[in-house]
Amino acid sequence: MPGLLEGKTALVAGVANRWSIAYSIAAAFRREGATLLLTYQGERLRGQVEELAVELGAAKVLNCDVTNDAELEALVATLQAEFPKLDAVVHSIAFANKEDLSRPFSETSRDGYLLSQNVSAYSLVAMSRALSPLMTDGGAIMTLTYLGATRVVENYNVMGVAKAALEACVRYLAAELGAKNIRVNAISAGPIKTASARGIKDFSKVLDAVAAHAPLKRNCDPAEVGDTAVFLASGLGRGVTGNTIFVDAGFQVMGL
Ligand code: NAD
Numbered sequence: 001m002p003g004l005l006e007g008k009t010a011l012v013a014g015v016a017n018r019w020s021i022a023y024s025i026a027a028a029f030r031r032e033g034a035t036l037l038l039t040y041q042g043e044r045l046r047g048q049v050e051e052l053a054v055e056l057g058a059a060k061v062l063n064c065d066v067t068n069d070a071e072l073e074a075l076v077a078t079l080q081a082e083f084p085k086l087d088a089v090v091h092s093i094a095f096a097n098k099e100d101l102s103r104p105f106s107e108t109s110r111d112g113y114l115l116s117q118n119v120s121a122y123s124l125v126a127m128s129r130a131l132s133p134l135m136t137d138g139g140a141i142m143t144l145t146y147l148g149a150t151r152v153v154e155n156y157n158v159m160g161v162a163k164a165a166l167e168a169c170v171r172y173l174a175a176e177l178g179a180k181n182i183r184v185n186a187i188s189a190g191p192i193k194t195a196s197a198r199g200i201k202d203f204s205k206v207l208d209a210v211a212a213h214a215p216l217k218r219n220c221d222p223a224e225v226g227d228t229a230v231f232l233a234s235g236l237g238r239g240v241t242g243n244t245i246f247v248d249a250g251f252q253v254m255g256l
């Protein structure tokens with residue numbers, strides 16, 4: 001049976017290791033027949049991402065720190081030469097200063113605030129501007145968000161504000177790029193034990209609370225995020241844009 005993404009080329013940004021949500025998305029895309037392009041943040045990560053790329057059967061691995069406009073331009077130039085048509089782009093990138101994820105929110109510094117906005121929200125705008133000209137046959141751009149964008153989640157702090165901006169960016173980009181049949185959506189994943197979650201105070205208590213209260217009585221699995229990303233990237237998602245889709249075992253619907 002042909003895969004849902006046969007004949008499509010997808011760029012996935014945000015694989016750092018095999019626990020990265022981007023890794024699960026890349027694996028699901030490959031399973032469905034996509035040609036995979038991976039980007040990583042800086043030379044420090046190159047070796048490990050190249051190893052994962054072999055496992056994933058990726059066609060190309062490219063450096064791109066999304067805060068660096070010159071690197072984004074160089075990425076586009078390489079793609080234009082080797083993979084001129086893109087069908088899907090995954091943005092699975094976030095960063096804030098660790099101390100801003102534990103001290104009181106009102107103590108967030110101007111620099112810390114701007115850093116989290118730059119890496120976690122503005123980068124979606126920069127990537128969309130750079131890469132949408134390669135999506136000549138329409139396509140799908142997607143990003144990863146979290147419930148802390150719209151609800152107060154202990155310690156999420158400055159990242160919650162960055163995710164609120166990210167979700168607004170998704171709506172504005174969707175409105176603009178819809179004319180080119182490019183859809184832009186966010187996937188709001190439940191808590192998953194990745195490098196970005198490790199070291200977060202009381203993270204296992206968060207996982208336990210979700211499993212206790214979510215309708216499905218468990219945590220979400222990164223493979224479920226991968227399958228939702230396949231849906232968005234495929235023709236099955238053709239009517240969906242500007243949205244935030246929750247893949248969280250249902251947790252966000254619960255009140256008391
Ligand atoms: P992760 O640490 O594996 O992924 C974060 C990625 O961001 C890394 O690959 C890192 O290299 C990349 N990155 C950071 N700064 C960058 C820069 N300047 N340029 C390029 N890349 C950069 O952790 P993850 O949990 O897979 O996070 C991926 C996304 O999922 C993030 O947006 C995160 O907010 C979101 N998310 C995570 C969870 C969770 O519980 N883990 C839940 C919901 C949403």
Ligand code: IMJ
Pocket residue numbers: 094095096097098101145146153154155156159190191192195196197200206
């Ligand atoms: C992160 C902080 C506080 C509470 C949190 C999280 N909860 C969840 C996360 C409840 C689920 C993970 N998450 C959704 C993120 O987006 C994480 C982003 C992040 C994590 C780190 C840790 C290491 C670091 N900087 C970071 N920047 C962003 O130095």
